[in-house]
Amino acid sequence: MKPNLILFAAATMAASPFATGQTTEPVNDWKPATSNQKGKEYPKVNSEGRVRSRIVAPGAQSVLLDIGAVKYPLTKGEDGAWTGDSGPQDEGFHYYQMNVDGAQVPDPNSLYFYGASRWGSGIEIPAKDEDFYALKNVPHGELREIYYFSKTSNSNRHAFVYTPPQYGKDPSQRFPVLYLQHGMGENETGWGNQGRTPLIMDNLIAEGKTKPFIIVMENGLDVGPPRPPEPKPADAAAPQPPAAGTPAPGGGPGGRRFNFDAFQKILIDDLIPYVDANYLTLSDQPNRAMAGLSMGGMQTRQIAPANLDKFSHIGIFSGGSIAPADVKDMEDFKNKVKLVFVSFGGRERGAAGAKTNAEALKEAGINSHYYESPLTAHEWQSWRRSVYQLAPLLFKN
Amino acid sequence: MKPNLILFAAATMAASPFATGQTTEPVNDWKPATSNQKGKEYPKVNSEGRVRSRIVAPGAQSVLLDIGAVKYPLTKGEDGAWTGDSGPQDEGFHYYQMNVDGAQVPDPNSLYFYGASRWGSGIEIPAKDEDFYALKNVPHGELREIYYFSKTSNSNRHAFVYTPPQYGKDPSQRFPVLYLQHGMGENETGWGNQGRTPLIMDNLIAEGKTKPFIIVMENGLDVGPPRPPEPKPADAAAPQPPAAGTPAPGGGPGGRRFNFDAFQKILIDDLIPYVDANYLTLSDQPNRAMAGLSMGGMQTRQIAPANLDKFSHIGIFSGGSIAPADVKDMEDFKNKVKLVFVSFGGRERGAAGAKTNAEALKEAGINSHYYESPLTAHEWQSWRRSVYQLAPLLFKN
Numbered sequence: 003m004k005p006n007l008i009l010f011a012a013a014t015m016a017a018s019p020f021a022t023g024q025t026t027e028p029v030n031d032w033k034p035a036t037s038n039q040k041g042k043e044y045p046k047v048n049s050e051g052r053v054r055s056r057i058v059a060p061g062a063q064s065v066l067l068d069i070g071a072v073k074y075p076l077t078k079g080e081d082g083a084w085t086g087d088s089g090p091q092d093e094g095f096h097y098y099q100m101n102v103d104g105a106q107v108p109d110p111n112s113l114y115f116y117g118a119s120r121w122g123s124g125i126e127i128p129a130k131d132e133d134f135y136a137l138k139n140v141p142h143g144e145l146r147e148i149y150y151f152s153k154t155s156n157s158n159r160h161a162f163v164y165t166p167p168q169y170g171k172d173p174s175q176r177f178p179v180l181y182l183q184h185g186m187g188e189n190e191t192g193w194g195n196q197g198r199t200p201l202i203m204d205n206l207i208a209e210g211k212t213k214p215f216i217i218v219m220e221n222g223l224d225v226g227p228p229r230p231p232e233p234k235p236a237d238a239a240a241p242q243p244p245a246a247g248t249p250a251p252g253g254g255p256g257g258r259r260f261n262f263d264a265f266q267k268i269l270i271d272d273l274i275p276y277v278d279a280n281y282l283t284l285s286d287q288p289n290r291a292m293a294g295l296s297m298g299g300m301q302t303r304q305i306a307p308a309n310l311d312k313f314s315h316i317g318i319f320s321g322g323s324i325a326p327a328d329v330k331d332m333e334d335f336k337n338k339v340k341l342v343f344v345s346f347g348g349r350e351r352g353a354a355g356a357k358t359n360a361e362a363l364k365e366a367g368i369n370s371h372y373y374e375s376p377l378t379a380h381e382w383q384s385w386r387r388s389v390y391q392l393a394p395l396l397f398k399n
Numbered sequence: 400m401k402p403n404l405i406l407f408a409a410a411t412m413a414a415s416p417f418a419t420g421q422t423t424e425p426v427n428d429w430k431p432a433t434s435n436q437k438g439k440e441y442p443k444v445n446s447e448g449r450v451r452s453r454i455v456a457p458g459a460q461s462v463l464l465d466i467g468a469v470k471y472p473l474t475k476g477e478d479g480a481w482t483g484d485s486g487p488q489d490e491g492f493h494y495y496q497m498n499v500d501g502a503q504v505p506d507p508n509s510l511y512f513y514g515a516s517r518w519g520s521g522i523e524i525p526a527k528d529e530d531f532y533a534l535k536n537v538p539h540g541e542l543r544e545i546y547y548f549s550k551t552s553n554s555n556r557h558a559f560v561y562t563p564p565q566y567g568k569d570p571s572q573r574f575p576v577l578y579l580q581h582g583m584g585e586n587e588t589g590w591g592n593q594g595r596t597p598l599i600m601d602n603l604i605a606e607g608k609t610k611p612f613i614i615v616m617e618n619g620l621d622v623g624p625p626r627p628p629e630p631k632p633a634d635a636a637a638p639q640p641p642a643a644g645t646p647a648p649g650g651g652p653g654g655r656r657f658n659f660d661a662f663q664k665i666l667i668d669d670l671i672p673y674v675d676a677n678y679l680t681l682s683d684q685p686n687r688a689m690a691g692l693s694m695g696g697m698q699t700r701q702i703a704p705a706n707l708d709k710f711s712h713i714g715i716f717s718g719g720s721i722a723p724a725d726v727k728d729m730e731d732f733k734n735k736v737k738l739v740f741v742s743f744g745g746r747e748r749g750a751a752g753a754k755t756n757a758e759a760l761k762e763a764g765i766n767s768h769y770y771e772s773p774l775t776a777h778e779w780q781s782w783r784r785s786v787y788q789l790a791p792l793l794f795k796n
Contacts, residue, residue, distance in 0.1 A: 058503070059500055059501050061460055062501060100502075100504070102456070105454055105462075106455070107454075108511075147591075148541050151536050
């Protein structure tokens with residue numbers, strides 16, 4: 003949810019029945035969320051996308067469900083358990099937390115996810131298109147947790163590598179590589195966990211809709227000081243990118259400037275050589291892509307065009323876009339860049355400008371794609387859909 | 400900590416200074432726990448193994464730190480934050496939770512681990528021997544998250560596979576396999592997470608102390624109904640095994656009986672064939688081991704001896720032991736079993752009997768090893784040390 007929508011929602015919710023216990027009855031088709039810990043009945047979700055929370059807190063004076071930047075009060079029952087509902091949420095995944103007498107804590111009933119700069123609760127709101135990221139009886143790739151030593155950071159760095167189901171079966175078969183970055187307040191676990199990227203890839207590959215390729219997921223924030231300031235916990239991976247089309251290179255919201263040089267050095271000097279030395283990669287430029295969400299999109303927007311000897315495919319999700327005026331040498335760009343994919347959630351403010359830029363880039367002769375995720379904001383459902391849309395366009399050369 | 404120790408501790412703690420705010424000053428060498436979320440100062444630990452918790456809860460009436468089956472009250476400061484210390488804990492890893500006005504919740508400052516039948520907080524107490532499971536600049540293997548389809552359970556099952564650093568570099572090199580099982584109230588994530596097994600193996604391999612081998616970690620509980628009853632959340636992976644040496648086959652504590660047949664069928668019919676078909680394994684009996692902790696040890700004790708065409712090496716950690724009288728056909732056992740490794744924490748009640756059984760088994764001509772973890776109980780530090788002791792003994796044939 004974008005900041006001005008959050009303010010709008012907070013203002014309207016405060017005076018709405020949602021925030022005070024609902025005078026209108028929610029639709030009574032509650033089901034346990036699929037993001038619950040095994041065997042937990044609550045939280046539940048209904049077909050309106052509402053969340054019904056329950057937490058046992060017999061001695062508490064106040065319990066709140068904090069989701070989508072709105073705090074919903076729960077009501078105490080005779081059994082000492084507090085229950086209450088949120089207003090409707092967008093389809094897909096949301097971070098949330100409980101507030102017990104002022105203590106902001108994870109819900110003991112949910113699984114935990116890293117985002118909003120903390121490990122904490124997350125919830126799945128059923129989506130009409132959830133089939134594309136469902137666990138199915140198809141051949142599955144692997145999500146590999148690795149440590150590798152980076153000379154740049156002088157430390158063991160933690161990353162994840164998705165390998166497709168075909169990987170290694172024939173040791174002579176090599177695969178292209180996508181470097182896929184998380185957003186601010188998130189880390190290298192995001193795409194593999196709430197991003198559901200391995201399942202999205204497994205399903206696409208099983209249907210023959212994408213070439214199999216390797217995906218590498220690193221931490222783009224924890225690259226040694228100085229770090230950019232951390233956002234406040236909220237639903238979405240903050241920060242919002244600047245309005246599409248006009249971000250100054252490296253420019254953050256509110257005039258903040260990001261410096262991605264440290265991450266770029268780790269990526270170019272350490273990670274890519276490590277991956278090419280240790281995996282069955284196609285290591286030439288036409289077979290290497292970079293993409294990211296939010297801050298990871300901004301990183302992609304800075305790093306990939308500056309290293310066109312390394313990257314041929316560029317994906318920017320909710321992280322700005324590339325206008326023809328941003329391209330220093332259009333002939334060189336045309337020769338080397340095989341795809342620029344830009345996406346936004348339809349409820350994000352950057353969407354319209356990004357679409358204009360994508361069209362202008364296409365007019366300039368670039369293979370430019372724009373995708374808009376229906377009825378979603380700066381949130382994971384937009385980014386799951388973005389990976390799903392991007393993958394079939396990659397490495398078609 | 401074993402049940403009668405828990406009762407003893409609870410009884411003594413209630414009247415001790417630890418539970419009421421300490422009249423004796425703890426040693427003032429507090430450091431943030433290594434199990435904290437990045438950037439979190441609390442909880443801290445000191446050289447006595449005490450835990451100092453801090454949680455912001457301005458509206459709360461009562462906040463408790465619940466660790467080692469004892470609840471320690473915290474004190475509210477003027478800033479709305481509650482702080483307080485636990486009594487000394489054993490070296491190593493412990494599950495814990497916070498209690499805010501009766502709500503039992505994870506500590507928002509810690510990383511989360513699966514155990515005691517929930518995802519929740521865990522804490523590392525520094526150990527004198529922690530070097531063996533430290534992250535070092537050595538070649539690292541991979542921890543691979545996989546899904547595979549089991550006909551037995553008619554579902555996609557979730558497991559982890561550790562592959563050593565050498566794996567796949569030479570596609571003609573194949574490796575032995577250890578099937579390694581968690582305890583009750585735990586799942587397939589335990590060994591790779593709080594068990595630190597990948598780091599233990601990486602370090603052993605780097606020092607040339609063990610043969611490199613593959614480790615497969617499955618879920619031994621979630622095998623379809625009926626399931627054994629779940630234990631109450633506590634420090635240790637419940638249940639305590641019966642006193643070593645005399646457990647009836649499949650017998651659980653308190654006369655409860657476990658039926659591991661469903662898991663055995665998944666393991667033998669689905670998992671092992673999947674692993675041998677999809678990894679660079681040595682798939683003959685001399686190159687396959689099974690081990691486990693607590694309930695996983697009981698599973699090993701039931702399944703491995705009943706499938707000596709499949710398994711040659713047997714490891715039982717805090718999960719009973721094998722006496723000569725338990726062996727149906729000693730000649731056959733002698734021919735097929737290359738190692739029986741049994742371990743206990745020195746503070747567990749099963750230790751003495753298990754040692755006697757191990758010696759008797761050795762007298763009977765079996766390659767029998769017994770290991771006792773100093774000053775630890777039914778807890779992860781015992782099991783980390785057990786893997787560290789077991790690995791060099793495996794696959795020496």
